[in-house]
Amino acid sequence: MGSRTPREGPHHRVWFAGILVLLAAMLLVSITAAVMLGPVAIDPGTVWKIALSNLPGFAGKVDQTWSQGQSHIIWDIRFPRVLLGAVVGAGLSVAGVAAQALMRNSLADPYILGVSSGASVGATLVILLGAFSYFGQYALSLAAFMGALVAMGLVFLLARVAGRISTTRLLLSGIAISMMMSAATNFIVTMAPREEGIRTAMYWMMGSLAGAKWSYMTFPVLIVLAGTLLFLLQYRSLNALLMGDDTAVTLGVNIQHFRIVLILTLALLTGTLVSISGSIGFVGLMIPHIVRLLIGSDHRRVLPVSLFLGAIFIVWADVLARMALAPEELPIGIVTALCGGPFFIWLLRRSSYSFGGGQE
Template sequence: MTSGTSSVYPSKHNSRTHIAGKSALGFTTILLLLAAGLVLSVTVAVMLGPVAVAPGTVWRIALSHLPWLDQWLPVTWTRPEEYIVWEIRFPRVLLGVIVGGGLAVTGAAIQALIRNSLADPYILGVSSGASVTATLVIVFGAFGILGRFALPLSAFLGSLAAMLMVFGLARVAGRISTTRLLLAGVAVSMMLSAVTSFIVTMAPNEKGIRDAMYWMMGSLAGAQWDTLLIPTLIIAAGTIVLLTQYRSLNALLTGEEAAVTLGVNVQTFRVLLVIVASLLTGAVVAVSGSIGFVGLMIPHIVRLMVGSDHRRVLPVSLLAGAIFVVWADVCARLVLAPQELPIGIVTAVCGGPFFVWLLRRSSYSFGGEK
């Protein structure tokens, strides 16, 4: 990997100090605070809306659906309140938790893969690849033979193809330049976005166009209980795999040569990261559409809080990303109520200025890297 790495990453001379630079007590405190913040965020997000619901009512309704508690809780809520909380708001908020956590973890993995804090699934074109194949399913019912697995599987295949394209374009003489990788990601993202737009224009009816366009900008409005299981399992499994490989992720931060000396098979590990990142991105895009900048902002902020050790970065990113997307969705629902904004607009409003700040702060020389 060539030079041009953001200053957030340690050099191989001070990486051990940087990675171990945060105390265990501080990390535990941050983890507990974020867990409590997530519970609070979920509670408030379910409460807010055209029909306000008390926090106690929110959790009594939720607990009443557990088999071993339903007979012990007296019914103090109305049927409309139960329908709003359990059938509409809770699935949507929990989907925000899943999507936010998945995008943040994926962003952390991709940034470690290329040792650059300007990378995320959106900027590298991975989300755009997932959008192409997922839009085919939404508009034309492609892969219908796969039933409910058609959308997540097609999104995974699209994200994997996009990532392979980006790495193929960035690889010159057996080496991958950070600058070429980012530029290839932007180019692939633009091309695939154009393909997605073309597919939408070919939709057989206006409803298909409207649904696809809204989905492309990101939305949690279609959340249902039966759509939560598959992305939850995929993101949980992907996060566990990455956590088991935290030493290899840490080694990548020191550079390819140093990672090899530490016993990491860099080429094989890269393939694993590409597959896991594509799977996570595909799972998220399949249920929420294309939501940008979460995977860019959250891991970067988390590294400033807990250091660069991925044993800490990954779980904290999971919680922080979940909280961010939950509140982004609250803004999307309430800012222009009764109209609803696509959540991708909210994350872009936050992420665009953050990207500019990060670009200005990072030690880049686009003209000097070969």
């Protein structure tokens, strides 16, 4: 995986552009289907008529053939939830790509490394105890970011041996930090004064998009776009990291500075997404690894494909969470864990799971 990417010709660029167009079309179809499905089934034509009628410039120009109830269900409930799921899936996948490059290991993932658990500690402090309330609407995201940053820093420090990342220490450090952060979260939940708040927090800790609103969309969309753009601009440095520290330095990468930028961006991405959707695991592990198996390890390709594929995966995972036990609803984290757990075991059983080649 760490080999130099060959020069691309026009055929390769057209082929890759075709993949992106196909994934974009699949995402559009997935969003449409996810919005249609539910206790009240609504046809796709009505779905997009309602959507267009709520967009600036189209109000009053679309013939209204739907009821007020259908409009409320589609625009106020289902569309925000489905789109938020797409944003969360895209962001977690991109974060997984960066985490695997940073740690130079295909087992790296914000959830497994304890970053999501750290973000959960900060978010739970705000939800149950009202901490950081003086930051207003940004309190939840800021607290989750700080928790993710602390967890990421601890795992990264504990996993280093003689200046190098050890796979064994990486996994053990991630598990240890995750358990410590989860214990802290459980302690906060136990000490919470309100029983209703405890139930809300417990459901949120397993991952949920049920509370999605249009007002929640702007900040995570901006963070995911900014993080993805930053990683794309630095794709050569990410590629160099996969070849090892010595090679990256030879290619002109400032390893220490670049790793700090990656850690901060990962913490911001993970903290923001956890603050709005709870802890959804294994997305950042599965999607980037599947993409690398399909198209190689060049981050110029891996990042956009992972973004689309992660969005599609979470949209359908949320559909399954809503429909499997209807009218009851599963936390989406259970669905992703049922998919990600076996995938993680398969990955562990492979003869090599580090990007350098041999097993560590």
